[in-house]
Amino acid sequence: MPAAAKKPSRPRNYALSSGVYRFGRGKVYHKKALYKFIKKGQTKKRPERLPARMVEKPIGGEKNGGKRHVRVKKLPAYYATELGIKKRPSKNTYSKHKRSLRSTITPGTVCILLAGVHKGKKVVFLKQLESGLCVVTGPFKINRCPLRRVNQIYLIATATKLDLSDIALPKTLNDNYFKRVKSSRAKKEEGDIFDQKKEKYVPSEQRKKDQVEVDKQVLDAIRKREDKKTFFGYLGTMFGLRNGQYPHAMKF
Template sequence: ATQKKQRAPRNHKLPGGVWLFSRSKMFHKRGLFKVKHAPVPKEKRKRKKRVEVKKINGENNGGKRVVRIKKERRAYPTEDSPRHKRTTHMKPSSLRVTKLRKRITPGTVLILLAGPHRGKRAVFLKQLKTGLLMVTGPYGINGCPLRRINQIYVIATSTKIDLSSVKLPEGLDDRYFNRPKSVKRRGRKDEGEIFDTKPQERTVSEEHRKTQKEVDKQVLAAIKKHPEKRALVHYLAASFSLRHRMYPHRMKF
């Protein structure tokens, strides 16, 4: 049997990622316009009956009348009310599970890129139900308390701490990080101007301080067990910043 010779393709990509010939040009080059396709038989759609003929008694009534099978509404709203379409492919945020990056595991040292503590390094503890990451400095090393942060605003480093002996206290969930509703007080005419009222200063509760000390005590104990504990403490205390000739896409964290 004779083997067919392999010929070079008619169309190929140019260096810019654009094809040499367009779709219409290749349609003519291949001669696809000469191919005659068999006609596809069209099926006639059966229309549903909308009306029916009913007999009517009485000599002067005509004997029959055409009546709609499905009666129309007697009243229609004067204004169109917007309807919310149901999306079957999307689950509510409470039921969706946010995937965690493979590099981020409990004990991974993260570099924070947003928020008041940006540039600091923090230890990842666990992922909350909302998908946010719970981290701690610890507070005694770099001043970063227990916080929530989105994983898109962190850089996962290769430095890891063994947190197998760390047991987090109960109640460390998303509700723990909710801010207390501040009491807003409007100034009256008798009291003077509205802008004279000062907002209440935010203070840390004793419960949060106790939880912070309890968590940091266990994390610091895990850091002391690390073979390079001194270097690790200096690493966590130092802030991250780009300097001259430092390119983030070339760096290995």
């Protein structure tokens, strides 16, 4: 008899249909005993148990349940709108801006104030501070305008100038010199709502002394002029416009 023909062998895990096999990945893993060939170092350790977030605490009271679950670590009361914000110093801060001054305003220029308590008065420009503000004076003896800081946009420079080449201004005349010191408020108490009064500004003794010193030098410079009487009257009068007078058509 002829020898029986051998059946074609096929793998144990064969495809039953397209993409579907007889045994799954887990079954093949155990059949082949692949767990014996995996090194010990490659096995992942189970993560340790995290500490409990909630703790059970007894609660007093008849209708409070007797106990309650409370967080070990309280949640923050403030949440940032955006995470990972890095604070970077600005390269173009206002303090680093270049301070410019109009060419018409020079030390000794008589200017007209356009804003503030002393608006309409004529003042003498002394110098420009680091902040860009201008230091002016009345003088105080003539029109009651003391040493003040003014933005140059509120000054109209006139053609009248005073020679202040010999004047020596105090070295302390800076931006901090003009800052007002705010007194600390008392804590709110019952019955003191209507008793609070606004503090009236009183110039310091140093400021009074500097005012007298600066005004003395400015007045001495005015007395050296030939038209000193007219100049004193000019500084003492207020600026105003009459009917038919337009500032854009005037030359100061």
